[in-house]
Amino acid sequence: MTHTITFTFNGNAIQCEEGQSIAAALINSNQRELRRTRFGDEPRSIFCGIGICFDCVVLINGVANQRSCLVEAHDGMIVESAQ
Amino acid sequence: MKNPDAIVIGAGIVGASSALSLTNAGLKVLVIDRGAVSSGTTGAGEGNILVSDKDPGPELALALHSRNLWFEMQDDVGDSFELEAKGGVVVARRDDGPLMKLASEQSQHGVMIEKCNQSRLHELEPYLHPDISSGVFYPQDAQCQPMLAAAHVIRTVVQRGGEFISQAKVTRINVENGAVTGIETTRGTFNAPIIVNATGTWAGELAELAGSHLPIAPRKGFILVTEPTKKYIFHKVYDSDYVANVASSDADLQTSTVVEGTRSGTILIGASRERVGFDGAMNYEILRTLAAQATSLFPVLRDVQLLRAYRGFRPYAPDHLPVIGQDAKVKGLWHSAGHEGAGIGLAPGSAALITDAILGRDSFMDAAAFSPARFGRVKS
Numbered sequence: 001m002t003h004t005i006t007f008t009f010n011g012n013a014i015q016c017e018e019g020q021s022i023a024a025a026l027i028n029s030n031q032r033e034l035r036r037t038r039f040g041d042e043p044r045s046i047f048c049g050i051g052i053c054f055d056c057v058v059l060i061n062g063v064a065n066q067r068s069c070l071v072e073a074h075d076g077m078i079v080e081s082a083q
Numbered sequence: 084m085k086n087p088d089a090i091v092i093g094a095g096i097v098g099a100s101s102a103l104s105l106t107n108a109g110l111k112v113l114v115i116d117r118g119a120v121s122s123g124t125t126g127a128g129e130g131n132i133l134v135s136d137k138d139p140g141p142e143l144a145l146a147l148h149s150r151n152l153w154f155e156m157q158d159d160v161g162d163s164f165e166l167e168a169k170g171g172v173v174v175a176r177r178d179d180g181p182l183m184k185l186a187s188e189q190s191q192h193g194v195m196i197e198k199c200n201q202s203r204l205h206e207l208e209p210y211l212h213p214d215i216s217s218g219v220f221y222p223q224d225a226q227c228q229p230m231l232a233a234a235h236v237i238r239t240v241v242q243r244g245g246e247f248i249s250q251a252k253v254t255r256i257n258v259e260n261g262a263v264t265g266i267e268t269t270r271g272t273f274n275a276p277i278i279v280n281a282t283g284t285w286a287g288e289l290a291e292l293a294g295s296h297l298p299i300a301p302r303k304g305f306i307l308v309t310e311p312t313k314k315y316i317f318h319k320v321y322d323s324d325y326v327a328n329v330a331s332s333d334a335d336l337q338t339s340t341v342v343e344g345t346r347s348g349t350i351l352i353g354a355s356r357e358r359v360g361f362d363g364a365m366n367y368e369i370l371r372t373l374a375a376q377a378t379s380l381f382p383v384l385r386d387v388q389l390l391r392a393y394r395g396f397r398p399y400a401p402d403h404l405p406v407i408g409q410d411a412k413v414k415g416l417w418h419s420a421g422h423e424g425a426g427i428g429l430a431p432g433s434a435a436l437i438t439d440a441i442l443g444r445d446s447f448m449d450a451a452a453f454s455p456a457r458f459g460r461v462k463s
Contacts, residue, residue: 038348054390065310065388
Protein backbone atom coordinates (compact mmCIF):
# COMPACT_ATOMS: atom_id res chain seq x y z
CA MET A 1 0.00 0.00 0.00
CA THR A 2 1.56 3.30 -1.08
CA HIS A 3 1.81 6.22 1.24
CA THR A 4 1.49 9.77 -0.10
CA ILE A 5 3.90 12.42 1.13
CA THR A 6 4.17 16.15 0.50
CA PHE A 7 7.20 18.40 0.02
CA THR A 8 7.52 21.89 -1.39
CA PHE A 9 9.29 23.02 -4.54
CA ASN A 10 9.88 26.78 -4.73
CA GLY A 11 7.04 27.12 -2.24
CA ASN A 12 4.49 24.96 -4.10
CA ALA A 13 3.25 21.76 -2.50
CA ILE A 14 4.20 18.63 -4.45
CA GLN A 15 2.61 15.30 -3.63
CA CYS A 16 4.23 12.00 -4.46
CA GLU A 17 4.49 8.41 -3.35
CA GLU A 18 6.94 7.44 -0.66
CA GLY A 19 10.18 6.16 -2.21
CA GLN A 20 10.10 8.35 -5.29
CA SER A 21 13.08 10.54 -6.10
CA ILE A 22 12.55 14.28 -5.95
CA ALA A 23 13.15 14.51 -9.70
CA ALA A 24 10.62 11.78 -10.45
CA ALA A 25 8.04 13.48 -8.23
CA LEU A 26 8.61 16.84 -9.93
CA ILE A 27 8.40 15.41 -13.45
CA ASN A 28 5.24 13.56 -12.43
CA SER A 29 3.79 16.91 -11.30
CA ASN A 30 4.59 18.44 -14.70
CA GLN A 31 7.38 20.49 -13.14
CA ARG A 32 10.02 20.01 -15.83
CA GLU A 33 12.16 23.06 -15.16
CA LEU A 34 14.29 22.35 -12.09
CA ARG A 35 16.66 25.32 -12.35
CA ARG A 36 18.09 27.87 -14.78
CA THR A 37 21.72 28.14 -15.87
CA ARG A 38 23.82 30.88 -14.32
CA PHE A 39 25.22 32.37 -17.54
CA GLY A 40 22.65 31.70 -20.25
CA ASP A 41 19.54 31.69 -18.00
CA GLU A 42 18.38 28.55 -19.79
CA PRO A 43 16.05 25.95 -18.24
CA ARG A 44 17.50 22.66 -17.00
CA SER A 45 15.75 19.42 -16.13
CA ILE A 46 16.69 15.78 -15.73
CA PHE A 47 19.25 14.83 -18.33
CA CYS A 48 20.95 11.56 -17.36
CA GLY A 49 18.72 10.61 -14.45
CA ILE A 50 21.46 8.51 -12.83
CA GLY A 51 23.58 11.02 -10.94
CA ILE A 52 26.32 11.63 -13.46
CA CYS A 53 25.51 14.89 -15.23
CA PHE A 54 24.54 17.19 -12.33
CA ASP A 55 22.02 19.00 -14.53
CA CYS A 56 19.17 18.38 -12.08
CA VAL A 57 20.78 19.89 -8.98
CA VAL A 58 18.51 21.64 -6.49
CA LEU A 59 18.71 23.06 -2.97
CA ILE A 60 17.32 20.60 -0.43
CA ASN A 61 16.58 22.01 3.02
CA GLY A 62 19.07 24.77 2.25
CA VAL A 63 21.90 22.49 1.10
CA ALA A 64 23.03 23.37 -2.43
CA ASN A 65 23.94 21.16 -5.38
CA GLN A 66 21.91 18.08 -4.44
CA ARG A 67 21.10 15.81 -7.35
CA SER A 68 17.31 15.56 -7.37
CA CYS A 69 17.46 12.33 -9.37
CA LEU A 70 19.26 10.55 -6.51
CA VAL A 71 17.60 11.97 -3.41
CA GLU A 72 14.43 10.34 -2.14
CA ALA A 73 11.57 12.70 -1.38
CA HIS A 74 10.47 12.92 2.26
CA ASP A 75 7.52 14.54 3.94
CA GLY A 76 8.11 18.22 4.65
CA MET A 77 11.28 18.65 2.58
CA ILE A 78 11.95 22.13 1.29
CA VAL A 79 13.26 21.93 -2.25
CA GLU A 80 14.29 25.00 -4.22
CA SER A 81 15.77 25.74 -7.62
CA ALA A 82 19.54 26.11 -7.48
CA GLN A 83 21.17 29.14 -9.04
CA MET B 84 42.11 19.27 -50.50
CA LYS B 85 44.32 18.83 -53.56
CA ASN B 86 48.01 19.48 -53.00
CA PRO B 87 48.20 21.18 -49.63
CA ASP B 88 51.44 23.04 -48.96
CA ALA B 89 51.66 21.46 -45.51
CA ILE B 90 49.95 18.72 -43.52
CA VAL B 91 49.63 19.15 -39.76
CA ILE B 92 49.03 15.88 -37.94
CA GLY B 93 47.26 16.39 -34.63
CA ALA B 94 44.31 18.69 -33.82
CA GLY B 95 45.27 19.52 -30.27
CA ILE B 96 46.23 23.06 -29.40
CA VAL B 97 49.80 22.64 -30.70
CA GLY B 98 48.62 21.38 -34.09
CA ALA B 99 45.80 23.93 -34.27
CA SER B 100 48.03 26.91 -33.54
CA SER B 101 50.72 25.60 -35.92
CA ALA B 102 48.11 25.29 -38.65
CA LEU B 103 46.87 28.85 -38.00
CA SER B 104 50.38 30.27 -38.04
CA LEU B 105 51.24 28.47 -41.31
CA THR B 106 47.91 29.57 -42.83
CA ASN B 107 48.55 33.17 -41.84
CA ALA B 108 51.97 32.86 -43.53
CA GLY B 109 50.16 32.03 -46.79
CA LEU B 110 50.32 28.23 -46.85
CA LYS B 111 47.44 25.92 -47.74
CA VAL B 112 47.20 23.65 -44.72
CA LEU B 113 45.50 20.30 -44.19
CA VAL B 114 44.99 19.32 -40.55
CA ILE B 115 44.26 15.70 -39.77
CA ASP B 116 43.61 13.88 -36.52
CA ARG B 117 42.91 10.25 -35.73
CA GLY B 118 40.07 11.41 -33.49
CA ALA B 119 38.33 14.75 -33.08
CA VAL B 120 39.66 18.19 -32.14
CA SER B 121 41.31 18.09 -28.68
CA SER B 122 40.83 14.35 -28.27
CA GLY B 123 44.29 13.86 -26.74
CA THR B 124 46.18 15.78 -24.08
CA THR B 125 44.63 19.18 -24.93
CA GLY B 126 41.30 17.82 -23.77
CA ALA B 127 42.66 16.53 -20.47
CA GLY B 128 44.40 19.52 -18.94
CA GLU B 129 43.60 22.65 -16.99
CA GLY B 130 44.37 25.24 -19.66
CA ASN B 131 47.52 26.48 -17.99
CA ILE B 132 49.42 29.36 -19.50
CA LEU B 133 52.15 29.69 -16.91
CA VAL B 134 55.44 31.49 -16.55
CA SER B 135 55.68 30.95 -12.78
CA ASP B 136 56.73 27.30 -12.89
CA LYS B 137 59.63 27.76 -15.31
CA ASP B 138 63.30 28.13 -14.40
CA PRO B 139 65.24 30.77 -16.35
CA GLY B 140 66.27 29.28 -19.69
CA PRO B 141 64.89 28.61 -23.15
CA GLU B 142 61.53 27.24 -21.94
CA LEU B 143 60.88 30.39 -19.89
CA ALA B 144 61.79 32.61 -22.87
CA LEU B 145 59.35 30.62 -25.01
CA ALA B 146 56.66 30.74 -22.31
CA LEU B 147 56.90 34.53 -21.89
CA HIS B 148 56.54 35.18 -25.62
CA SER B 149 53.91 32.50 -26.10
CA ARG B 150 51.80 33.92 -23.29
CA ASN B 151 51.54 37.21 -25.20
CA LEU B 152 50.83 35.37 -28.45
CA TRP B 153 47.81 33.74 -26.75
CA PHE B 154 46.13 37.13 -26.49
CA GLU B 155 47.07 37.95 -30.10
CA MET B 156 45.70 34.59 -31.27
CA GLN B 157 42.39 35.19 -29.51
CA ASP B 158 42.14 38.65 -31.16
CA ASP B 159 43.06 37.17 -34.54
CA VAL B 160 40.45 34.42 -34.31
CA GLY B 161 37.84 36.74 -32.81
CA ASP B 162 36.17 34.16 -30.57
CA SER B 163 36.45 33.74 -26.83
CA PHE B 164 38.88 31.13 -25.54
CA GLU B 165 37.86 32.06 -21.97
CA LEU B 166 41.37 33.48 -21.84
CA GLU B 167 42.01 35.17 -18.55
CA ALA B 168 45.16 36.76 -17.13
CA LYS B 169 44.09 35.65 -13.69
CA GLY B 170 47.58 35.50 -12.19
CA GLY B 171 49.22 32.74 -10.20
CA VAL B 172 49.87 32.56 -6.47
CA VAL B 173 52.61 30.18 -5.39
CA VAL B 174 52.72 29.50 -1.67
CA ALA B 175 55.51 28.07 0.44
CA ARG B 176 54.24 25.97 3.30
CA ARG B 177 57.59 25.16 4.81
CA ASP B 178 60.93 26.84 3.98
CA ASP B 179 60.23 29.65 1.53
CA GLY B 180 63.94 30.07 0.63
CA PRO B 181 63.91 28.10 -2.63
CA LEU B 182 60.71 29.83 -3.85
CA MET B 183 62.06 33.30 -3.10
CA LYS B 184 65.36 32.47 -4.80
CA LEU B 185 63.55 31.18 -7.90
CA ALA B 186 61.32 34.28 -8.02
CA SER B 187 64.33 36.60 -7.80
CA GLU B 188 66.02 34.74 -10.68
CA GLN B 189 62.84 34.75 -12.76
CA SER B 190 62.46 38.50 -12.26
CA GLN B 191 65.88 38.98 -13.91
CA HIS B 192 64.45 37.29 -17.01
CA GLY B 193 61.25 39.21 -17.63
CA VAL B 194 58.88 37.54 -15.18
CA MET B 195 56.78 39.93 -13.12
CA ILE B 196 56.80 38.86 -9.49
CA GLU B 197 55.46 40.18 -6.22
CA LYS B 198 56.75 38.59 -3.04
CA CYS B 199 53.87 38.42 -0.58
CA ASN B 200 53.68 38.45 3.19
CA GLN B 201 50.80 36.89 5.05
CA SER B 202 48.42 39.84 4.83
CA ARG B 203 49.01 40.38 1.10
CA LEU B 204 48.57 36.63 0.43
CA HIS B 205 45.26 36.59 2.23
CA GLU B 206 44.14 39.74 0.44
CA LEU B 207 44.78 37.88 -2.85
CA GLU B 208 43.22 34.62 -1.62
CA PRO B 209 40.91 35.22 1.36
CA TYR B 210 40.05 31.51 1.79
CA LEU B 211 43.67 30.33 1.97
CA HIS B 212 44.59 28.42 5.12
CA PRO B 213 45.43 31.08 7.75
CA ASP B 214 48.75 29.44 8.65
CA ILE B 215 50.19 30.02 5.18
CA SER B 216 52.35 33.09 5.47
CA SER B 217 54.66 33.35 2.48
CA GLY B 218 54.26 33.25 -1.27
CA VAL B 219 54.81 34.92 -4.62
CA PHE B 220 52.20 36.48 -6.91
CA TYR B 221 52.82 36.08 -10.67
CA PRO B 222 50.42 38.42 -12.51
CA GLN B 223 51.38 37.09 -15.98
CA ASP B 224 50.06 33.57 -15.33
CA ALA B 225 46.92 32.97 -17.36
CA GLN B 226 44.35 30.32 -18.15
CA CYS B 227 42.15 29.43 -21.10
CA GLN B 228 39.64 26.77 -22.09
CA PRO B 229 41.96 24.80 -24.39
CA MET B 230 39.32 22.66 -26.12
CA LEU B 231 37.33 25.75 -27.00
CA ALA B 232 40.50 27.47 -28.20
CA ALA B 233 41.58 24.53 -30.41
CA ALA B 234 38.09 24.30 -31.93
CA HIS B 235 37.91 28.02 -32.73
CA VAL B 236 41.46 28.01 -34.14
CA ILE B 237 40.82 25.00 -36.39
CA ARG B 238 37.60 26.58 -37.62
CA THR B 239 39.51 29.76 -38.47
CA VAL B 240 42.09 27.74 -40.41
CA VAL B 241 39.25 26.20 -42.43
CA GLN B 242 37.63 29.62 -43.01
CA ARG B 243 40.97 30.87 -44.34
CA GLY B 244 41.27 28.12 -46.94
CA GLY B 245 42.59 25.19 -44.95
CA GLU B 246 40.90 21.84 -44.36
CA PHE B 247 40.36 19.60 -41.35
CA ILE B 248 39.82 15.86 -41.58
CA SER B 249 38.95 13.98 -38.39
CA GLN B 250 38.98 10.24 -37.65
CA ALA B 251 41.95 9.74 -40.00
CA LYS B 252 44.71 7.67 -38.47
CA VAL B 253 48.11 7.91 -40.15
CA THR B 254 49.19 4.44 -41.27
CA ARG B 255 52.27 5.37 -43.27
CA ILE B 256 54.55 8.30 -43.92
CA ASN B 257 56.05 8.21 -47.39
CA VAL B 258 59.71 9.17 -47.59
CA GLU B 259 61.68 9.40 -50.83
CA ASN B 260 65.39 10.19 -50.97
CA GLY B 261 65.35 11.16 -47.31
CA ALA B 262 62.45 13.61 -47.63
CA VAL B 263 58.73 13.26 -46.88
CA THR B 264 56.33 13.21 -49.81
CA GLY B 265 53.04 12.55 -48.03
CA ILE B 266 51.03 10.36 -45.70
CA GLU B 267 48.63 7.47 -45.98
CA THR B 268 45.71 7.45 -43.58
CA THR B 269 42.59 5.44 -42.90
CA ARG B 270 40.77 8.14 -44.87
CA GLY B 271 43.03 8.39 -47.88
CA THR B 272 46.44 9.45 -49.10
CA PHE B 273 47.58 13.06 -48.90
CA ASN B 274 50.76 14.47 -50.39
CA ALA B 275 52.74 17.48 -49.22
CA PRO B 276 56.43 18.32 -48.89
CA ILE B 277 55.94 19.60 -45.34
CA ILE B 278 54.54 17.42 -42.56
CA VAL B 279 54.19 18.80 -39.04
CA ASN B 280 54.08 16.17 -36.31
CA ALA B 281 51.93 17.73 -33.57
CA THR B 282 50.78 14.46 -32.07
CA GLY B 283 51.96 15.26 -28.54
CA THR B 284 52.31 12.16 -26.39
CA TRP B 285 52.07 9.97 -29.50
CA ALA B 286 54.78 11.85 -31.43
CA GLY B 287 57.30 9.04 -31.01
CA GLU B 288 55.00 6.54 -32.74
CA LEU B 289 54.52 8.95 -35.62
CA ALA B 290 58.28 9.56 -35.98
CA GLU B 291 58.75 5.81 -36.20
CA LEU B 292 56.37 5.64 -39.17
CA ALA B 293 58.88 7.88 -40.96
CA GLY B 294 61.79 5.68 -39.86
CA SER B 295 62.94 8.17 -37.28
CA HIS B 296 62.86 8.34 -33.51
CA LEU B 297 61.68 10.68 -30.74
CA PRO B 298 61.92 9.69 -27.06
CA ILE B 299 58.48 11.00 -26.02
CA ALA B 300 56.74 9.06 -23.21
CA PRO B 301 53.43 9.53 -21.39
CA ARG B 302 53.41 11.15 -17.94
CA LYS B 303 49.99 10.55 -16.48
CA GLY B 304 48.04 13.05 -14.42
CA PHE B 305 44.67 13.26 -12.66
CA ILE B 306 42.46 16.30 -12.19
CA LEU B 307 39.45 16.60 -9.91
CA VAL B 308 36.49 18.83 -10.77
CA THR B 309 34.23 20.27 -8.10
CA GLU B 310 30.64 21.39 -8.34
CA PRO B 311 30.21 25.04 -9.33
CA THR B 312 30.66 27.13 -6.19
CA LYS B 313 30.66 30.76 -5.26
CA LYS B 314 34.06 32.28 -5.91
CA TYR B 315 36.49 30.82 -3.36
CA ILE B 316 39.64 30.72 -5.50
CA PHE B 317 40.71 33.89 -7.29
CA HIS B 318 43.98 32.85 -8.98
CA LYS B 319 45.79 29.71 -9.89
CA VAL B 320 47.14 28.71 -6.49
CA TYR B 321 49.78 26.09 -6.03
CA ASP B 322 52.32 24.82 -3.56
CA SER B 323 55.94 25.61 -4.37
CA ASP B 324 56.80 21.89 -4.34
CA TYR B 325 54.91 21.72 -7.67
CA VAL B 326 57.91 23.28 -9.43
CA ALA B 327 60.22 20.56 -8.15
CA ASN B 328 57.74 17.85 -9.16
CA VAL B 329 57.39 19.24 -12.67
CA ALA B 330 61.16 19.17 -13.06
CA SER B 331 61.59 15.70 -11.56
CA SER B 332 62.49 12.81 -13.82
CA ASP B 333 61.37 10.17 -11.34
CA ALA B 334 58.93 7.66 -12.82
CA ASP B 335 57.17 7.20 -9.46
CA LEU B 336 54.10 9.10 -8.38
CA GLN B 337 54.49 12.74 -7.37
CA THR B 338 51.62 14.89 -6.20
CA SER B 339 51.53 18.58 -5.44
CA THR B 340 48.68 20.92 -4.67
CA VAL B 341 47.28 22.97 -7.52
CA VAL B 342 43.88 24.63 -7.14
CA GLU B 343 42.07 27.04 -9.42
CA GLY B 344 38.63 28.27 -10.22
CA THR B 345 37.25 28.37 -13.75
CA ARG B 346 34.92 30.77 -15.51
CA SER B 347 32.13 28.22 -15.28
CA GLY B 348 32.35 28.15 -11.48
CA THR B 349 33.91 24.73 -11.04
CA ILE B 350 37.24 24.35 -9.26
CA LEU B 351 40.00 22.22 -10.75
CA ILE B 352 42.31 20.34 -8.40
CA GLY B 353 45.62 18.74 -9.41
CA ALA B 354 48.24 17.65 -9.90
CA SER B 355 49.73 14.18 -10.05
CA ARG B 356 52.57 12.96 -12.21
CA GLU B 357 53.62 9.37 -12.82
CA ARG B 358 55.12 7.44 -15.66
CA VAL B 359 53.07 4.27 -16.01
CA GLY B 360 52.78 4.08 -19.79
CA PHE B 361 49.32 4.52 -21.32
CA ASP B 362 47.57 2.91 -18.35
CA GLY B 363 44.33 4.88 -18.10
CA ALA B 364 43.03 3.25 -14.92
CA MET B 365 41.41 5.38 -12.21
CA ASN B 366 43.35 5.47 -8.97
CA TYR B 367 41.23 6.48 -6.00
CA GLU B 368 44.24 6.74 -3.67
CA ILE B 369 45.68 9.46 -5.88
CA LEU B 370 42.31 11.22 -6.03
CA ARG B 371 42.07 11.12 -2.23
CA THR B 372 45.59 12.54 -1.90
CA LEU B 373 44.81 15.37 -4.31
CA ALA B 374 41.58 16.20 -2.49
CA ALA B 375 43.29 16.13 0.92
CA GLN B 376 46.08 18.40 -0.28
CA ALA B 377 43.57 20.86 -1.75
CA THR B 378 41.57 21.06 1.49
CA SER B 379 44.78 21.64 3.43
CA LEU B 380 45.41 24.71 1.26
CA PHE B 381 41.75 25.83 1.19
CA PRO B 382 39.81 24.40 4.18
CA VAL B 383 36.56 25.78 2.68
CA LEU B 384 36.75 23.04 0.03
CA ARG B 385 35.93 20.40 2.66
CA ASP B 386 32.24 21.17 2.15
CA VAL B 387 32.39 21.25 -1.64
CA GLN B 388 31.35 18.19 -3.64
CA LEU B 389 33.40 16.68 -6.43
CA LEU B 390 31.65 16.19 -9.75
CA ARG B 391 34.20 14.05 -11.50
CA ALA B 392 37.83 13.23 -12.11
CA TYR B 393 39.66 12.92 -15.41
CA ARG B 394 43.10 11.89 -16.45
CA GLY B 395 45.43 12.42 -19.35
CA PHE B 396 48.93 11.78 -20.60
CA ARG B 397 51.45 14.57 -20.79
CA PRO B 398 54.06 14.20 -23.55
CA TYR B 399 57.26 13.79 -21.57
CA ALA B 400 60.73 14.27 -23.05
CA PRO B 401 63.72 13.12 -20.96
CA ASP B 402 65.04 16.69 -20.55
CA HIS B 403 61.53 18.22 -20.03
CA LEU B 404 61.93 20.50 -23.05
CA PRO B 405 59.62 20.49 -26.04
CA VAL B 406 60.80 19.16 -29.38
CA ILE B 407 60.46 21.86 -32.03
CA GLY B 408 62.24 21.68 -35.37
CA GLN B 409 63.03 19.51 -38.35
CA ASP B 410 63.57 15.81 -37.83
CA ALA B 411 67.21 14.84 -37.44
CA LYS B 412 66.96 12.34 -40.25
CA VAL B 413 63.94 12.98 -42.49
CA LYS B 414 63.72 16.26 -44.41
CA GLY B 415 60.34 17.95 -44.48
CA LEU B 416 59.21 16.24 -41.28
CA TRP B 417 58.86 18.92 -38.62
CA HIS B 418 58.12 18.13 -35.00
CA SER B 419 56.30 20.28 -32.48
CA ALA B 420 55.58 17.97 -29.58
CA GLY B 421 56.77 16.87 -26.18
CA HIS B 422 55.57 19.96 -24.29
CA GLU B 423 54.73 17.87 -21.21
CA GLY B 424 52.34 19.79 -18.94
CA ALA B 425 53.03 23.14 -20.58
CA GLY B 426 51.65 22.52 -24.07
CA ILE B 427 48.71 24.88 -23.82
CA GLY B 428 50.86 27.79 -22.68
CA LEU B 429 53.66 27.07 -25.14
CA ALA B 430 51.45 26.34 -28.17
CA PRO B 431 51.33 29.69 -30.03
CA GLY B 432 55.02 30.35 -29.33
CA SER B 433 55.91 26.89 -30.62
CA ALA B 434 53.73 27.55 -33.67
CA ALA B 435 55.66 30.75 -34.39
CA LEU B 436 58.98 28.91 -34.02
CA ILE B 437 58.01 26.02 -36.28
CA THR B 438 56.54 28.37 -38.91
CA ASP B 439 59.67 30.53 -38.92
CA ALA B 440 61.87 27.44 -39.16
CA ILE B 441 59.83 25.98 -42.03
CA LEU B 442 59.94 29.28 -43.93
CA GLY B 443 63.61 29.86 -43.08
CA ARG B 444 62.80 33.14 -41.30
CA ASP B 445 64.46 34.62 -38.26
CA SER B 446 62.48 33.99 -35.10
CA PHE B 447 61.98 35.71 -31.77
CA MET B 448 64.43 33.33 -30.09
CA ASP B 449 67.04 30.71 -30.84
CA ALA B 450 65.26 27.35 -30.92
CA ALA B 451 68.44 25.24 -30.78
CA ALA B 452 67.60 23.95 -27.28
CA PHE B 453 64.39 22.42 -28.67
CA SER B 454 66.01 20.71 -31.66
CA PRO B 455 64.96 17.09 -32.29
CA ALA B 456 68.63 16.42 -33.12
CA ARG B 457 69.57 16.82 -29.45
CA PHE B 458 68.60 13.20 -28.75
CA GLY B 459 71.23 11.98 -31.17
CA ARG B 460 70.92 11.12 -34.80
CA VAL B 461 69.19 7.84 -35.61
CA LYS B 462 71.41 5.57 -37.65
CA SER B 463 69.86 4.34 -40.85
